[in-house]
Amino acid sequence: MATVLIDTSVLVDVERSGEALEERVGEKERAISVITLSELLHGVWRAGSEIRRVRRQAFVEALVAAIEPIHITPPIARVHAEIWACLEERGSVIGAHDLWIAATAIGHDMPLVTANRREFERVDGLTVIAL
Numbered sequence: 019m020a021t022v023l024i025d026t027s028v029l030v031d032v033e034r035s036g037e038a039l040e041e042r043v044g045e046k047e048r049a050i051s052v053i054t055l056s057e058l059l060h061g062v063w064r065a066g067s068e069i070r071r072v073r074r075q076a077f078v079e080a081l082v083a084a085i086e087p088i089h090i091t092p093p094i095a096r097v098h099a100e101i102w103a104c105l106e107e108r109g110s111v112i113g114a115h116d117l118w119i120a121a122t123a124i125g126h127d128m129p130l131v132t133a134n135r136r137e138f139e140r141v142d143g144l145t146v147i148a149l
Contacts, residue, residue, distance in 0.1 A: 021047040023088070023123040025132035026057040026115075028149055033058075033077045042149055043131055051122040052087040053115050088122055097121040101141055112137045120144050 024043060029050070032039050039048070058078045065071035090098075098121035105111045112120070116134070120141045123130040128145075132138050135148035 021049050021126075021128050022131045022147065023049050023051065023119070023126070023128040024054070024085075025119055025130055025134060025138070026054045027133035028131055029054065029058060029081065030061065031133055031149075033074065039081075048085055049126070049128060050081070050085050050087050051119045052089050053118040053122070055082065055087045057115060088126065090118065090122070091125075094118075094121050094125040097125040104142060105140060108140075110140050112140055 022043065024039075028042055029039075032042055055078070058074075058081070062071055062074045062078060065074050098117055101121055101124070102111070102117055105117075111117075116137050120130065120138060122128075123145075124141070124143055129147050130138055130144060131147045131149060133149050135146055138144060138146045
């Protein structure tokens with residue numbers, strides 16, 4: 019069974035809905051990027067109330083306990099630079115964080131599970147599983 023990289027958009031939907039990640043992704047092996055971890059933690063810091071902040075923090079900590087984030091390495095940086103240049107040349111650059119997430123997926127030969135199909139489908143060579 020191939021491992022899938024889970025985009026932040028899917029995890030935000032799971033956290034908000036309260037459903038289990040397995041309900042969205044199934045029983046596939048799962049990974050996240052360290053960039054996704056940063057985006058989720060950003061959401062913790064931006065929570066509008068203490069109750070929401072505590073709930074989000076608990077969600078992130080449970081996720082990281084279950085799934086070790088994939089770090090950015092020099093090979094991933096090389097993939098990132100190539101994707102970035104190609105998208106710039108076509109005039110269709112995606113968000114900076116999404117570039118890193120896409121590079122991580124491609125660099126580790128993983129399909130990306132996302133609720134943000136429109137953004138990621140611009141990246142050549144990236145297998146997108148849209149939810």
